[in-house]
Amino acid sequence: MAIRLPRFLAPRAPREREDGDGRLRSWEWPLAALVSLLAVLWLGHAPLDTPYWWDAAAVYVPGSQWVRDNAFAAVPGVFPSLLGRGHTTLFYVITAGAFSLFGDAPAIGHAVVLIFSVMTLVYTYALGTLLFGRLAGLAAATLTGVAPLYLTISSMVLPEIPLTAFTMACLYEWARGRHLGAMVFGVLVVLTKETGLACACAILGATVLWSWKARQVAWRPLLAAGLAPMVVLGAFFVWQRVAEGWWVLPFHAELFEQEHDYFWSGVHTFSSMALADGRAVALFAALLVGGLRLWQSRETFGAYVPSTGAPPRWAVVAALALVFLAYQVFFTKMWFLQRYALPAHPCLAILLGAALLPRVWEEAKAYAAVGALAVLATAGFAVERAEAGDDYASGETTFRYLHMVEAHREIFAVLEARADAPLILSSWPLSSELRDPSLGWVERPYEVVGVTGYLDGTDEIQRGRPIEAIVSAHGIGDHDDLVRVAEELGMRRTRRAAVGGAVVDLFEP
Numbered sequence: 001m002a003i004r005l006p007r008f009l010a011p012r013a014p015r016e017r018e019d020g021d022g023r024l025r026s027w028e029w030p031l032a033a034l035v036s037l038l039a040v041l042w043l044g045h046a047p048l049d050t051p052y053w054w055d056a057a058a059v060y061v062p063g064s065q066w067v068r069d070n071a072f073a074a075v076p077g078v079f080p081s082l083l084g085r086g087h088t089t090l091f092y093v094i095t096a097g098a099f100s101l102f103g104d105a106p107a108i109g110h111a112v113v114l115i116f117s118v119m120t121l122v123y124t125y126a127l128g129t130l131l132f133g134r135l136a137g138l139a140a141a142t143l144t145g146v147a148p149l150y151l152t153i154s155s156m157v158l159p160e161i162p163l164t165a166f167t168m169a170c171l172y173e174w175a176r177g178r179h180l181g182a183m184v185f186g187v188l189v190v191l192t193k194e195t196g197l198a199c200a201c202a203i204l205g206a207t208v209l210w211s212w213k214a215r216q217v218a219w220r221p222l223l224a225a226g227l228a229p230m231v232v233l234g235a236f237f238v239w240q241r242v243a244e245g246w247w248v249l250p251f252h253a254e255l256f257e258q259e260h261d262y263f264w265s266g267v268h269t270f271s272s273m274a275l276a277d278g279r280a281v282a283l284f285a286a287l288l289v290g291g292l293r294l295w296q297s298r299e300t301f302g303a304y305v306p307s308t309g310a311p312p313r314w315a316v317v318a319a320l321a322l323v324f325l326a327y328q329v330f331f332t333k334m335w336f337l338q339r340y341a342l343p344a345h346p347c348l349a350i351l352l353g354a355a356l357l358p359r360v361w362e363e364a365k366a367y368a369a370v371g372a373l374a375v376l377a378t379a380g381f382a383v384e385r386a387e388a389g390d391d392y393a394s395g396e397t398t399f400r401y402l403h404m405v406e407a408h409r410e411i412f413a414v415l416e417a418r419a420d421a422p423l424i425l426s427s428w429p430l431s432s433e434l435r436d437p438s439l440g441w442v443e444r445p446y447e448v449v450g451v452t453g454y455l456d457g458t459d460e461i462q463r464g465r466p467i468e469a470i471v472s473a474h475g476i477g478d479h480d481d482l483v484r485v486a487e488e489l490g491m492r493r494t495r496r497a498a499v500g501g502a503v504v505d506l507f508e509p
Contacts, residue, residue, distance in 0.1 A: 046155035051440030067096035077243025086249030091159035123168035133359030140353035177310030182225035202322035278381025285374030290355030403500035410497035422468035427477030
């Protein structure tokens with residue numbers, strides 16, 4: 001017995017209309033960029049002049065300053081490995097270029113990342129529109145742009161946002177059949193960070209499937225967007241091996257050897273990319289709506305005619321899915337910080353947008369209403385999550401880290417108000433923030449003894465001078481050791497800065 005759906009859910013005959021080929025018109029690019037910029041500035045809670053924080057202050061800003069001051073020699077064997085961390089170095093070069101032109105104030109570094117943040121949303125919208133229509137593209141850009149992880153990493157000088165922007169640009173150029181553009185962006189992806197190899201592998205895999213189905217090898221996209229980035233990345237690692245003596249930075253190589261529960265690691269990775277911050281709502285709705293429409297009609301996603309030499313839509317969809325799968329597999333095995341898999345997020349968002357609001361939405365308005373509600377519900381949940389949780393340290397997933405930033409600045413203001421500069425005992429990241437005024441925290445440099453070096457006698461900064469102040473942040477670094485040393489030295493807490501749940505203490509004699 002055939003199952004009949006209610007009339008309001010049944011697909012209707014497509015109306016005659018001018019649908020175009022899905023490509024953005026010339027005026028849509030700057031408009032999309034402007035809307036994206038305003039959205040990021042509105043939703044992004046961190047001002048551009050926020051001091052450099054966490055890994056930006058410890059690695060990427062000092063590394064970019066080194067590159068600027070050393071003739072842009074960001075190459076293996078010359079660039080200090082503790083700053084490069086064994087990664088490819090394009091991000092350092094880009095940031096160093098901005099520093100050389102405009103200075104290295106926090107607003108400059110954050111503006112660089114902001115540009116790539118906007119670029120990510122524009123290309124996500126463009127690729128979603130190309131494949132599935134403007135509403136699907138808008139849904140994809142919205143799901144990406146409201147994610148707390150995307151917004152917080154957009155507020156830090158880290159390579160993951162440029163990595164994501166170049167990934168989406170490469171996929172878009174490949175989907176358009178523009179092989180030179182795809183190759184250029186593909187190379188930029190892997191030179192920004194080696195995990196960008198996921199993009200090249202995905203395009204290579206999708207092109208092989210496309211060639212197999214067409215019974216004809218698609219040589220140009222195979223060589224340009226798939227193999228060229230692999231060759232460039234391979235050359236970089238050979239250079240690194242010859243110059244440094246290792247393929248992967250030794251303390252990073254140990255991460256490959258760590259044993260952990262792969263099942264729960266896989267669950268954690270998948271949850272971060274597909275379920276967290278309300279995306280579970282969009283995913284469930286996409287499976288429901290997309291599944292029902294696929295069951296009803298093969299024309300669920302509307303007509304699509306690829307450009308000459310471009311892959312068919314199903315191959316681009318396969319590439320998006322393979323990017324997601326590559327990050328899922330790699331970080332199930334590897335040690336995982338959520339920002340590392342950021343390029344997978346817009347790829348999934350495009351697939352969700354396709355299922356929720358495809359090009360032929362007018363023929364099934366009931367489905368379109370469910371899809372739009374799912375996108376809005378996900379966006380609302382994500383915005384509410386922007387300061388959720390208790391991440392007062394790195395700030396990977398929420399803007400709660402700004403509470404710790406404000407607490408640091410409050411204590412530093414007490415030190416800055418004094419005529420003298422005391423010798424301070426502390427731990428990272430406060431030690432870096434106090435030593436280097438270019439990071440935006442203090443106006444003058446302070447001598448800081450690291451608590452670990454103080455306890456084992458290896459820190460030579462003290463030079464016989466007594467410790468005059470101790471600064472300790474709850475939940476960060478060696479807080480308990482610092483409190484114990486303060487007690488041993490007869491110091492008392494003279495100031496506490498508490499912002500939200502973030503707490504920083506100042507101890508003095």
